[in-house]
Amino acid sequence: MLDKLMRETKKLNLEELRNLHEYIGSKLPPAVVYQQKPSKCGCKNCKEGGEGHGKYRYAYFTYHNKTHCIYVGKEKREINPLEELEKKAKRR
């Protein structure tokens, strides 16, 4: 199936390839980048440019040209970006 599809793409011109690329992009879940950073609160130390507290994980991903940041927490865990967006939307 995939072989056949890949062979077919050779027949496409640049414009068609771009359209295909866009179409495939819309079908793919966004790529997630994980980052660890200390969180800052309102305490004196943080306000004065201190280190912050602990190391917390955040997940970043771009979806529909918008970058989203999801708080992951202390433990390492993989998030499902689209599920997280749904959860966020429900909280509103």
Ligand SMILES: [Zn+2]
């Ligand atoms: Zn603090």
